[in-house]
Amino acid sequence: xxxxxxxxxxxxxxxxxxxxxxxxxxxxxxxxxxxxxxxxxxxxxxxxxxxxxxxxxxxxxxxxxxxxxxxxxxxxxxxxxxxxxxxxxxxxxxxxxxxxxxxxxxxxxxxxxxxxxxxxxxxxxxxxxxxxxx
Numbered sequence: 001x002x003x004x005x006x007x008x009x010x011x012x013x014x015x016x017x018x019x020x021x022x023x024x025x026x027x028x029x030x031x032x033x034x035x036x037x038x039x040x041x042x043x044x045x046x047x048x049x050x051x052x053x054x055x056x057x058x059x060x061x062x063x064x065x066x067x068x069x070x071x072x073x074x075x076x077x078x079x080x081x082x083x084x085x086x087x088x089x090x091x092x093x094x095x096x097x098x099x100x101x102x103x104x105x106x107x108x109x110x111x112x113x114x115x116x117x118x119x120x121x122x123x124x125x126x127x128x129x130x131x132x133x134x
Contacts, residue, residue, distance in 0.1 A: 001031075001107065002029065002031060002037055002100065002107055002108050002132060004037060004038060006131070006132060007029040007037040007038035007132075008038055009131050010027075010029055010038075010110065010127075010128035010129070010131040010132050011027045011029065011038055011039075011040045011128065013127040013128050013130065013131045014027040014110070014112055014124040014125065014127050014128040015027065015040065015042055015124075016127065017123055017124045017127040018042060018112075018114070018115075018120075018124050021115070021120050021123065021124070023114060023115045023120055024042040024043060024044040024045040024046075024114055025041075025042055025045055025049060025053070025112050025113060025114030025115060025120075025121065025124055026039065026040065026041040026042070026045050026049035026050045026052070026053040026112070026113050026114055027039070027040055027053060027110065027111070027112050027124065027125070027128060028050070028053040028054045028056075028057040028110070028111045028112075029057065029108065029109075029110055029128065029132075030054075030057045030058060030061045030108050030109050030110075030111070031061070031107070031108040032061055032106050032107055032108050033061065034057070034058040034061040034062055034090075034109075036054070037108065039053070039054070042114070045114045046113075046114055048113075049113040049114035050113070051089070051113075052092070052094065052096070052111070052113025052114070053096070053111040053112055053113035053114070054090075054111060055067075055084075055089060055090060055091065055092040055094070055097075055111065055113075056092055056094060056095075056096040056097030056109075056111030056112065056113060056121075056125075057097050057108075057109045057110055057111025058090050058091065058097075058109070058111070059090075059091045059092050059093075059097050059109075059111075060097035060098055060099045060109035060110070060111065061099065061106070061108050061109035062090075062091070063091075064099050064101075064106050065099060066095070066097060066098055066099070066122075067092055067093065067094060067095060067096060067097030067098075067111070068093060068094065068095035068096075068097075068118070068122075070083070070091065070092075070093045071093035074093050094113075094118060095118035095119065095121060095122050096111060096112045096113055096118055096121030096122055096124075096125055097109055097110070097111040097112075097125065098110050098111075098122070098125045098126060098128075098129050100129055100132045100133060101133070102132075102133055107132075108132075110125045110128040110129050110132070111125065112124040112125040112128070
C-alpha cells in the first residue's frame, strides 16, 4: 500500500528532478485502482499538466505498464485505436506514466506531465517510483 506520507516524499523527489532539469511539472500518485493519493502542480507548470499527469498515472495503474507502451496498440488500424476517446481521456499513450510494483504486486502508478520533452517527464516519474519502491 502506498501511504500518503510516502506519496508526498515521492512527489518531492519528482519535483527535485524537475528543478534540476529546469522544468515545472505536475506529479500524480495513484493507487492500484487509479484513485489519486497525491497530486502537486509546481509553480509555473502548464495549466493542463494536472490532466496529463493523471491520465499517465491512471493508464499505468490500470494496465500495469508504462503509459507510452500503449502507443503501438492505439495507432490507427490497431485494436485499441481511439481508446483515449472511449475512456473519456483517462487513458493516454504519452510517456510519463510508470507503474509501481512492490514484491511483484502492482500497488499503483506515478504520472508526470508538464515538460515539452516527455523523456523529462519520465525521468521525474522514475525518481518518484524509486522512492515508492525503495
